[in-house]
Amino acid sequence: DAKTTQPPSMDCAEGRAANLPCNHSTISGNEYVYWYRQIHSQGPQYIIHGLKNNETNEMASLIITEDRKSSTLILPHATLRDTAVYYCIVRVFNTNAGKSTFGDGTTLTVKP
């Protein structure tokens, strides 16, 4: 699985958009980008995933660059409850789906 690089921490004002970057320059053509978040002492929560097209769901939007070497998770209107560690991972869509390589993620702090 490709490695990812994320900034260790970011701050965001409540109500503003939070843009979390992720670099995955060694991503392979068959690897998907997944985003999870982990609120203190809880299990990671799935947010969104994509291959090469931009994706949007009720939680967030995922923007993947054309060369697929980086992506950005966007929380359109951050709330205090979005304070968490956000993990960007890449992995192949096959029977090893469970093997996900997590880095240390980005700690997002949403401030009032």
Place this chain on the structure above:
Amino acid sequence: ETGVTQSPTHLIKTRGQQVTLRCSSQSGHNTVSWYQQALGQGPQFIFQYYREEENGRGNFPPRFSGLQFPNYSSELNVNALELDDSALYLCASSLVGQLSSGNTIYFGEGSWLTVV
């Protein structure tokens, strides 16, 4: 609510003892994986079971072992516990083989193990 449940939520063991952690996967999921998360770090992949057979393993010694049962439950066993085994142990399940599932993995809330 991910449909993945783990037990126990917290436990304390003595160095050298053995521990069994249990997980109930989301109904219909054919793949279960286990992760170890030390304080302040991201989850580290231990191993994965697909249709009751181990088919992937991270950098963990053989004293970490597991089982997956036909009823979607699974176990993580750790023998000869060491102090460094103190961590949050996460179980995750997924449905592999269906494009519509996105191969998304869903995590349980974890079991906190403290080795003293």
